[in-house]
Amino acid sequence: MSFINLFRKKNRKLLFTTPSHSQKFCIVNKFRHFYSCDISETDAHNPETILEEAQKKAANIYGVNQTLFLTNGSSSGVITGVLATTKRDEQVLIWSNAHRCHKNAVELAGATPIYYDLPIIEEWGIPDKVTIEVLEPLLSQNKIKTVLITSPSYYGIVSNVKEIKELCNKYNAYLIVDEAHGALYPFSEELPESATKHADITVQSLHKTAGGLNPTALIHSNLSYDIKPYFDKITTTSPSYPLLASIEATINYLNSKRGKYKIAQLISIIKEIRKDCQNIKFYGDDITKILIKKEGISGDELSNILFNKYNIEDEITNNISTMLLTGIGTSKEKLNKLKKALLKL
């Protein structure tokens, strides 16, 4: 049984259970399909076993020891990771400008944050990758239990996770990689290598680039112990079944021939855009994050022109460059419109 099968009409029971909308009543009619899938863990079919099996299958696909489905975003994955690796008063090395869930995770674990800064790539106005040069001085001066890095960065800058893991091993520290923006990596040779191959814990948002519903995400662990008890400390006992189904279906799709083809197609179209738009400068380690700048205008001006003249909204902009995020759902038509606009600039 899979989550999708669970929702098929023939498998439905008369539920005298929570949730109270009984898969029918809906306040907002537009959500009626969503309501019909919204069951809870107390009904028949033993969905807890389904979840366990689906997570084991996912761990196999990702080649890790354990995968947990997150229905509360990568934020909950980062918090789970820190709780699973760090005890009260131990030290965690975190980036001073990281997503706020990193600091929250350290605070919730009762641990002590030790901050590192990253140099700025001046020509692009974005933070550079995490390196041994940045981390080692702090590892050698402190008693760091866990190192937390973000790779790829929001702008698509990827760190050498293998090298950083070796450094962590030298100092007996765990490595957690926030790969929230890299959920497609395990499914394409043309994208950077996924941290799942090296890190103790990797967290990925499926909703950001991989087509999952908001805020679906995954935590992958290569630790030898079960991290679920730590996840249980911060999560609801009534997970959303539509979201769990979205996670299962998304992973199956990414891992399918069709899904991999879709990623390859996305990459190939962006390669063509990069080749054809000689008037624009491109940068970054992850081709799906289209980081661009145009000589003579600022990133903010570029962003405004794209928005006001061509109806194109970017993901993030700084005073030098702007980034257009793509993902598995970005159509060829949409990319062609972007290419036309870029060529006209």
Ligand SMILES: Cc1ncc(COP(=O)(O)O)c(C=O)c1O
């Ligand atoms: C680098 C990074 N990590 C973690 C998060 C949190 O992800 P989520 O929204 O899935 O909780 C974000 C969200 O923007 C992010 O950019």
